[in-house]
Amino acid sequence: MSDPPGTGAPAVGETLLPTGDTVRRLPESGAVSVDPGEGRDGTRFTTVRLGDRSYVLPSDVHGSVSAAEGAAGAYELTEGAPAPLPSADRGCGEGREACHSLTVHHTGPDGETTDEAASMVFGLDEQLVEFGADAAEVRFDLPEGRYMLVTDITDFDDPDADWHRLVRTLLVLDGDTELRMDATTTRPVGTVLGDPRAEAVLVEVGVGNRTGAVPVSVSLRGDDFSGLYTAGVEPDEGTQGGTEGLTSFVASTWAHPNTDGSYLGSPSTYHLLDTIEGSFPTGYDRTVEPEDLASVTAEHLSQTPGNGATKAIFGTAPGVDHTATLFLPHALPSSTTHLLEPGDAEWSSAFGENRENEAGRVEDVTALGSVARSYEAGHQYEERWNAAVVGPMFLWSEHAVRTGNELWFGMPMYSDQDMHQGGSRTDSASIRLYQDGGLVAESETGHLSAELLPGTSELRLESRTSRPSVSDLSTRVEAAWTVASTEPGAEPQRLPLWVVRYQPEVDEWNSAHARGVLRLPLSVDSQPGSAAGTVEELTIESSTDDGRTWEPARVVPHGTGAYTAIIRLPRHGAEYLSLRAGLTDSDGNSLEQTIERALRLAG
Structure with missing residues (x-):
């Protein structure tokens, strides 16, 4: 929901990408939700946070993005429009600083060289990023310094293709360097939930590196765990404390589908957020039972008869600024149970009552948000949303x-x-x-x-x-x-x-x-x-x-x-x-x- 005039709303900024995908972003936290456009189910999205800037890369353009094409494939959310990425070309090799080449070789899951790959290099000492794709090897000319390297090996045009993500969390570039990113080293990522009626509707694997002057976080978002493989590539030997300030995570949202495939009226939703300190995981396997989680019964009241609602639940944790989320539909009035990752994870929600406008598009007419809080495993909680009297309120000390x-x-x-x-x-x-x-x-x-x-x-x-x-x-x-x-x-x-x-x-x-x-x-x-x-x-x-x-x-x-x-x-x-x-x-x-x-x- 864009910020309506005069409301003082916790605005959810909405951006329609040229690909037809809709991105919603909470400006205060930077949390992102992506709704694939019509006919784009199964599309995966890479989200990048580089310093104070955020980007979204849909998978079908991600594979063709290069440094020169950054504006065409990486959509900056700070301004809500495509924007050039901060590139190493600004001064590298012009006598301002020492520059070195980084050559990345791509190996597919069959062990053969492949050009179905894309690599991204993120600066940890200064805010810059370089892309290289659609080639068996790519070369970057970069200033001397520290970087994080992310490689994806997949058929970017096929939303059902296996996806192999490899991350070298720390690369110290002090001379010309060659590396091989090898998909045969990856292992499957998955979670088994002890509720056979629920299915995964959103999956995210991410890593955040805060070892340098510029914090960098990169995550991959998809509809489910199928075909998802990861590998952590060891950082340089002898880099003392190279993994301090590094946190990876695996997050997922689950709901009960209806016979028509929608999730309206799901009696329960699950929200998982597991963190891994100091490394990026090579594969991931977890089993979660409902009793391992905190249970929150939520009542959703109706302000206007006939309106519906959507609700998104955002997760954060130490070292994880935010996770992706999904706005799931709810009838009004209604009740549902949210089962949440307990412990250090904190959860907040965004709720919107909505209606169909004159153009036939569903739009939020009211927006409500909660502050983040943590929950204890096995405990039961209650919350209520949209209850009158609706009016002014102090939430913090800066009104x-x-x-x-x-x-x-x-x-x-x-x-x-x-x-x-x-x-x-x-x-x-x-x-x-x-x-x-x-x-x-x-x-x-x-x-x-x-x-x-x-x-x-x-x-x-x-x-x-x-x-x-x-x-x-x-x-x-x-x-x-x-x-x-x-x-x-x-x-x-x-x-x-x-x-x-x-x-x-x-x-x-x-x-x-x-x-x-x-x-x-x-x-x-x-x-x-x-x-x-x-x-x-x-x-x-x-x-x-x-x-x-x-x-x-x-x-x-x-x-x-x-x-x-x-x-x-x-x-x-x-x-x-x-x-x-x-x-x-x-x-x-x-x-x-x-x-x-x-x-x-x-x-």
């Missing part, structure tokens, strides 16, 4: 920060009840910043940057969004904060903003069942790390006619930050409940917050 006279603001306006940061497509959205009553800056995106006048002043931030064409819940979400701000010293100043969050009991359709009186639990939160005062006044008002009239509620405190609002409801005819909150703290900071159609009402 409104003043650094000198620079101010940055971004608020997720459509987060769910269970602390999943969220955004939505909107019909209208705006952010306005006032300083001492004068408009300083405005934005129609999900964030705002502004230059403030120096000194102490009163700031007012207004974030207003509406989405009646998107959902019949939280159709209008608005918040306005008034705070005193002093020009900070060396440390950034986090503005003392507040939000009110509601935690009603709701059913799977996000309806609250109440007659006459609704007891509505709620909490008040200040931005983490800010110097907010204590709550001096909190008011809650409700409306059952979409904000035309408002009735005050009685607010009962229950300890620090927790309250219950006692709301009187009409006996008949009320379909939705809108909520309006006002808060003032002991330092004079204030909040005005409105959520129209916050809840469905079911008598």
Whole structure:
């Protein structure tokens, strides 16, 4: 999902490659999901992270990529478009540095020389990469230094062909060098899962090298383990500590197929992530039973009847920044069980409620994300997604920060009840910043940057969004904060903003069942790390006619930050409940917050 205007969403950047494949990328973590284009099932993809840049190479173009053709075959995700790769040609052999030749010979699985091969060389001392393909031997002219060499031997035009990946994790190039990358040394990669109904839907084998100044990670992604072979080629002898900072991994996602081959409604999914320290594996064989994993039962509620959903689960581990993932379909409402690799692996999720647009394409209309956490083997956990009331939420301490006279603001306006940061497509959205009553800056995106006048002043931030064409819940979400701000010293100043969050009991359709009186639990939160005062006044008002009239509620405190609002409801005819909150703290900071159609009402 591209970042919709004004949402503050945990945006999933979506790129359509010239090959027809769709790449989704979470910009904060760099985690990547690739959906093969129509008729391209079985296509394998190499993903590369070189320093702060990320690339995807589909297998059918990977085999023909050379250094001069990098823009044609390696699609850079940082900018969402094909881009030239940083090549050793920039200065090598021009007197700026010592250069040496690296000649790589390719041997096929039959022991014969083959030109069905491609080699990639990645710089560990400076950010560069060279490709050579479709040749029995390839020659690279490279600056003196340290490299990682990756070779693939396969028929790149046949998605069913065996794939042999060989990795020399460290190559110290201090003179002209010749190497042979030999597919006969590879061994099969596979995992046996103790659930005969589940099948692998995504497999990834990767390696990350952090031994040099430039971190490099390379992985190979496919639909399953069939025909996948690997070999680790020993690094140079005498390189002390050459494998320190090196982590390889084998990851896989599993689900239950339907009779039509889809995975909609899979009662369980499996997510495995095994790491290997210090080397790249020569073959891999593992057996995993469900009881070896952590079990997470996930409830997926519906915001809008008729919409579906997709959900992706991302894995990380020490030495592994992220693994590839797959957005699997879910009906709404629904329940599924995720079985996750326990221990040091950490897992986060991205959830999107979706619908078919006018062009007939399915698009996310809301997006929710969770923070990464680890799980214990054999333990059972529960989680819930998409529960109302959907509105503003603090997730970290960087939502409104003043650094000198620079101010940055971004608020997720459509987060769910269970602390999943969220955004939505909107019909209208705006952010306005006032300083001492004068408009300083405005934005129609999900964030705002502004230059403030120096000194102490009163700031007012207004974030207003509406989405009646998107959902019949939280159709209008608005918040306005008034705070005193002093020009900070060396440390950034986090503005003392507040939000009110509601935690009603709701059913799977996000309806609250109440007659006459609704007891509505709620909490008040200040931005983490800010110097907010204590709550001096909190008011809650409700409306059952979409904000035309408002009735005050009685607010009962229950300890620090927790309250219950006692709301009187009409006996008949009320379909939705809108909520309006006002808060003032002991330092004079204030909040005005409105959520129209916050809840469905079911008598």
